[in-house]
Amino acid sequence: MDTPPTEGAAAELPLSGLRILELGHTVMGPxxxxxxxxxxxxxxxxxxxxxxxxxxxxGFGSALFPVFNRNKRxxxxxxxxxxxxxxxxxxxxxxxxLLENFAPGTMDRLGLGYEALSKKHPRLVFxxxxxxxxxxxxxxxxxxxxxxxxxxxxxxxxxxGMPLRAGASxxxxxxxxxxxxxxxxxxxxxxxxxxGQLVESSLFESTAFLVAQHMGQQALTGKxxxxxxxxxxxxxxxxxxxxxDGKTVFVGITSDNHWRSFCTGFGVEELLSDPDLKSNxxxxxxxxxxxxxxxxxxxxxTSESLCAKLERLNIPFGPLATPGDLFDDRHLNESGRMLDVxxxxxxxxxxxxxxxxxxxxxxxxxRQPPHxxxxxxxxxxxxxxxxxxxxxxxxxxIVIAK
Numbered sequence: 258m259d260t261p262p263t264e265g266a267a268a269e270l271p272l273s274g275l276r277i278l279e280l281g282h283t284v285m286g287p288x289x290x291x292x293x294x295x296x297x298x299x300x301x302x303x304x305x306x307x308x309x310x311x312x313x314x315x316g317f318g319s320a321l322f323p324v325f326n327r328n329k330r331x332x333x334x335x336x337x338x339x340x341x342x343x344x345x346x347x348x349x350x351x352x353x354x355l356l357e358n359f360a361p362g363t364m365d366r367l368g369l370g371y372e373a374l375s376k377k378h379p380r381l382v383f384x385x386x387x388x389x390x391x392x393x394x395x396x397x398x399x400x401x402x403x404x405x406x407x408x409x410x411x412x413x414x415x416x417x418g419m420p421l422r423a424g425a426s427x428x429x430x431x432x433x434x435x436x437x438x439x440x441x442x443x444x445x446x447x448x449x450x451x452x453g454q455l456v457e458s459s460l461f462e463s464t465a466f467l468v469a470q471h472m473g474q475q476a477l478t479g480k481x482x483x484x485x486x487x488x489x490x491x492x493x494x495x496x497x498x499x500x501x502d503g504k505t506v507f508v509g510i511t512s513d514n515h516w517r518s519f520c521t522g523f524g525v526e527e528l529l530s531d532p533d534l535k536s537n538x539x540x541x542x543x544x545x546x547x548x549x550x551x552x553x554x555x556x557x558x559t560s561e562s563l564c565a566k567l568e569r570l571n572i573p574f575g576p577l578a579t580p581g582d583l584f585d586d587r588h589l590n591e592s593g594r595m596l597d598v599x600x601x602x603x604x605x606x607x608x609x610x611x612x613x614x615x616x617x618x619x620x621x622x623x624r625q626p627p628h629x630x631x632x633x634x635x636x637x638x639x640x641x642x643x644x645x646x647x648x649x650x651x652x653x654x655i656v657i658a659k
Contacts, residue, residue: 269297269618270296270297270618271296271297271615272293272296272297272298272441273297273298274297275293275297275298275299275353275354275444276298276299276300276301276351276352276353276354277290277293277294277298277299277300277301277352277353277354277355277356277440278300278301278303278348278349278352278354278355278356279300279301279302279303279329279355279356279357280303280355280356280357280358280359280364281302281309281356281357281358281386282309282310282311282358282359283311283318283321283358283429284321284325284401284426284429284430284433285358285386285429285430285432285433285436285460286356286357286358286386286433287302287309287311287321287322287325287326287433288325288429288430288433288434289356289358289384289386289432289433289434289436289437289440289458290302290329290356290437291325291326291327291328291329291433292433292434292437292611293437293440293441294327294328294329295327295328295610295611295620296611296620299330300328300329300330301329301330301331301332301348301352301632301636302326302329302330302331302332302627303332303333303334303336303345303348304331304332304333304334304629304630304657305333305334305335305336306333306334306335306654306657308333308629308630309322309326309629312601312629320600322601322626323598323599323600323601323606323608323626324598324608326626326627327596327598327608327622327624327625327626328622328623328624329624329626329627330624330627330631330632330635330636331627331628331629331630331631331632331633332348332630332632332633332636332637332656333629333630333633333656333657333658334348334633334655334656334657335654335655335656336367336369337367338655340650340653340655341655341656342367342368342369344637344640344642344650344655344656345369346374346377346378347640347641347642348636348637348640349374349377349378349381350377350378350640351639351640352378352381353380353381353382353444354381354382354383354384354440354443354444354453355374355381355382355383355384356383356384356385356386356436356440357384357385357386358385358386358387360398361387361388361395361396361397361398362396364385371383371385371455375453375455378453379452379453380447380451380452380453381453382440382443382444382447382453382454382456383453383454383455383456384436384439384440384443384455384456384457384458385455385456385457385458386432386433386436386457386458386459387399387457387458387459387460388400388403388404388459388460388461389459389460389461389462390457390459390461390462391457394461399459399460399461400460401422401426401427401428401429401460402422403460404428404460404461404463404464405422405423405428405464406420406422407461407464408428408461408464408465408467408468409464409465409468409471410422410423410428410464410467410468412484413468413471413482413484413485414484414485415484415486416484416486416487417483417484417486417487427467428460428463428464428467429460431463431466431467432458432459432460432463433458435458435463436456436458439456439457439458440456442456443456490541490544491511491537491541492509492510492511492537492540492541493510493516493534493537493540493541493543493544493547493548494508494509494510494511494519494540494547494548494551495508495509495510495511496508496548497577498551498552498555498556498563499555499556500555500556500558500559500560500563501556501557501558501559502559502560504559504560504576504577505560505576505577506555506560506563506564506567506574506575506576506577507574507575507576507577508551508555508567508572508573508574509572509573509574510551510572510573511537511573512537513536513537514571515571515572515573516529516534516537516540517529518570518571518572519551519570519572522566522569522570522572523554523566524554525550525554528547528550533546534546534547560576564576583609584606584607589609590607592619593619594609594610594612594619595607595608595609595610596608596609596610596620596621596622597622598622598625598626599625599626628659629657629659630656630657630658630659631659633647633651633656633657633658633659634647634658637650637656
């Protein structure tokens with residue numbers, strides 16, 4: 258049976274009253290629906306009888322399910338059976354939107370693609386999350402790392418000759434976020450038209466969007482930008498620095514105000530009168546003059562004293578951290594932006610919520626990541642099935658209820 262929400266209520270949230278069906282796995286689909294769920298939508302995760310395959314991931318993917326599936330309910334249906342499809346149609350009739358990130362053509366082969374569903378459910382917003390939008394690559398399978406290589410992001414991230422994917426699933430998540438944005442826009446348009454529509458978001462085009470700034474630079478200068486490790490900085494100081502206690506702090510002195518604060522705060526006021534350093538473009542051309550001074554000043558400080566001084570001077574800085582350091586990050590914890598998420602092992606972990614406040618409200622855990630089929634019974638009752646009908650479907654393997 259359906260377990261009650263663990264914390265908070267959806268009624269006061271922006272997307273309260275919307276129902277979203279998610280047929281997703283791994284990162285792109287689940288991250289898309291998680292954004293909607295965190296904002297108050299009733300997200301029903303539709304899983305096959307064996308469950309979302311991400312539940313069994315190991316290694317770097319071992320935490321994907323608990324991280325991206327909070328605030329959702331789980332409904333298990335055998336969509337390969339005709340009886341299962343009939344149940345699915347009845348559940349779809351209760352939904353505002355559906356999203357899926359299966360391989361190209363999968364939903365059509367099941368008879369549950371946009372064309373089929375929109376005939377029976379014309380108000381349904383159908384979001385398809387894919388590797389590529391329409392075009393020559395449309396039928397290709399894709400993964401986050403693949404499109405980072407294809408789209409120039411891996412080239413820009415690693416040293417020359419050593420392309421490197423970003424250290425998180427940035428494209429999967431970004432594609433999911435664009436999907437969520439498209440769903441919300443389509444629901445807004447439905448208020449005017451009364452009809453749903455097909456919304457599509459993709460990995461490759463999201464990657465192209467990310468590197469657009471580098472494309473623009475090449476178009477403007479006529480020169481291909483080098484990978485980030487070789488970047489020609491737009492600012493004189495935009496680098497990591499070693500401190501006296503062997504730690505690393507990144508510092509960006511990117512404005513005239515920052516420059517004045519550095520010179521006065523670190524006792525090098527004479528640099529303020531140097532005509533070669535009067536403006537940021539001039540300073541960027543004089544890095545060979547500036548960097549030894551800055552490096553020496555920062556190397557004389559411990560990480561703690563340097564960060565304290567830079568904060569006091571209002572100069573942008575950031576100490577190097579690992580992901581694990583964020584568990585105890587003072588800002589994230591004291592501001593209430595860490596969510597207490599239940600892991601499959603039974604342990605709990607602090608995981609960052611959405612990076613979004615609305616009228617002072619922060620996202621909360623209303624439901625922990627669901628067990629497979631945990632909410633099947635409740636969702637089917639809401640779709641109009643009786644207890645006896647649900648029992649029979651469970652016995653026949655049409656649905657799985659935990």
